[in-house]
Amino acid sequence: MSVTNTRPGGRSSRIRAAVHRAVRELLATEPAEALTLPVVAGRAGVHPTTLYRRWGSLADLLADVATSRFSGDIVVPDTGSLREDLVRWTTDVAADLTDPDVLALMRAAVGSGTQGGCACAADRHAQLAAMLDRERERGGDPPEVGRAVDALLGPLYYRAVFTEHPAEPGWARELVDALLR
Amino acid sequence: MSVTNTRPGGRSSRIRAAVHRAVRELLATEPAEALTLPVVAGRAGVHPTTLYRRWGSLADLLADVATSRFSGDIVVPDTGSLREDLVRWTTDVAADLTDPDVLALMRAAVGSGTQGGCACAADRHAQLAAMLDRERERGGDPPEVGRAVDALLGPLYYRAVFTEHPAEPGWARELVDALLR
Numbered sequence: 593m594s595v596t597n598t599r600p601g602g603r604s605s606r607i608r609a610a611v612h613r614a615v616r617e618l619l620a621t622e623p624a625e626a627l628t629l630p631v632v633a634g635r636a637g638v639h640p641t642t643l644y645r646r647w648g649s650l651a652d653l654l655a656d657v658a659t660s661r662f663s664g665d666i667v668v669p670d671t672g673s674l675r676e677d678l679v680r681w682t683t684d685v686a687a688d689l690t691d692p693d694v695l696a697l698m699r700a701a702v703g704s705g706t707q708g709g710c711a712c713a714a715d716r717h718a719q720l721a722a723m724l725d726r727e728r729e730r731g732g733d734p735p736e737v738g739r740a741v742d743a744l745l746g747p748l749y750y751r752a753v754f755t756e757h758p759a760e761p762g763w764a765r766e767l768v769d770a771l772l773r
Numbered sequence: 774m775s776v777t778n779t780r781p782g783g784r785s786s787r788i789r790a791a792v793h794r795a796v797r798e799l800l801a802t803e804p805a806e807a808l809t810l811p812v813v814a815g816r817a818g819v820h821p822t823t824l825y826r827r828w829g830s831l832a833d834l835l836a837d838v839a840t841s842r843f844s845g846d847i848v849v850p851d852t853g854s855l856r857e858d859l860v861r862w863t864t865d866v867a868a869d870l871t872d873p874d875v876l877a878l879m880r881a882a883v884g885s886g887t888q889g890g891c892a893c894a895a896d897r898h899a900q901l902a903a904m905l906d907r908e909r910e911r912g913g914d915p916p917e918v919g920r921a922v923d924a925l926l927g928p929l930y931y932r933a934v935f936t937e938h939p940a941e942p943g944w945a946r947e948l949v950d951a952l953l954r
Contacts, residue, residue: 623830624832624884625808625831625832625885628806649804649806650804651806700884702884703880703881703883703885704804704884710934710935713936739951741931742927742931743924743951746923746928746930746931747927749935750894750923750927751927753891754883754926755894766920770920770924770951
């Protein structure tokens with residue numbers, strides 16, 4: 593994927609905004625299999641060649657949309673307590689994952705077969721690491737980030753994508769308790 | 774999805790086998806977005822109408838293929854020790870999830886947006902429940918199946934689908950230790 597010009601207000605960024613909006617609207621209204629670069633181009637009012645040149649493939653376009661959607665959307669709490677930070681953050685992530693539009697984008701990004709992980713996860717890892725690092729700086733002995741990913745992000749994303757059991761109230765705290773006990 | 778005739782050797786089961794094989798072959802060779810019912814029909818040498826009548830949608834066809842693939846493929850161990858059973862089973866599931874064909878099918882089944890969970894998970898829940906029930910019958914006090922799903926299946930499937938970190942040796946035992954400690 594090459595995004596050569598993202599100057600706000602420039603033609604390139606207007607196209608990017610229109611294309612991202614078209615993807616989100618199509619995901620909300622059409623079956624996933626209907627999503628192709630030509631269909632997105634038609635919806636966005638952009639020539640298909642532009643999409644192929646700029647994003648290369650549907651997988652790369654979906655990764656770009658996912659990166660936008662999942663970056664900076666959730667604030668990392670700083671309560672002074674690792675447990676409380678993790679409970680608040682896990683609750684926010686769980687709530688985000690009940691949004692049908694978010695689920696549709698995640699499913700599509702996964703299904704398009706992007707290698708190298710889903711853009712919907714990278715920012716979450718960094719946020720977890722930030723909270724654990726802060727606890728370490730306070731002199732605490734937090735779990736490794738890999739363990740926290742397994743214990744929190746694993747079940748959150750697994751339930752959202754693979755099961756029909758949405759997050760229940762109190763579940764976020766259970767997950768954090770299981771990690772920190 | 775209605776599968777009216779699955780008599781072994783019958784015309785209907787021959788068609789099903791050809792269509793399933795076509796899906797697996799296409800997933801192994803083509804980008805996910807190329808997978809449509811007409812493309813599958815062409816590959817299987819079956820009229821597209823047959824596929825629409827029998828499976829209704831690509832999502833339902835992928836769910837059917839996933840159900841076949843993920844049913845009965847992993848044997849539930851019975852060593853007499855819950856911990857050892859879970860370590861062996863988790864190791865087997867983790868190994869299965871390193872198979873590129875399995876990952877492609879899972880990603881496609883997720884991406885096709887089937888509501889009601891992915892067929893790649895239902896059988897795994899039942900297997901976990903069987904091991905935990907056996908421990909309870911022995912007089913043990915195993916965790917609830919929901920907790921075991923969160924602690925084992927969550928991280929296994931999350932890593933496989935959302936990250937590029939494959940399972941490392943010893944990881945299965947770490948997950949089980951975190952659940953049973």
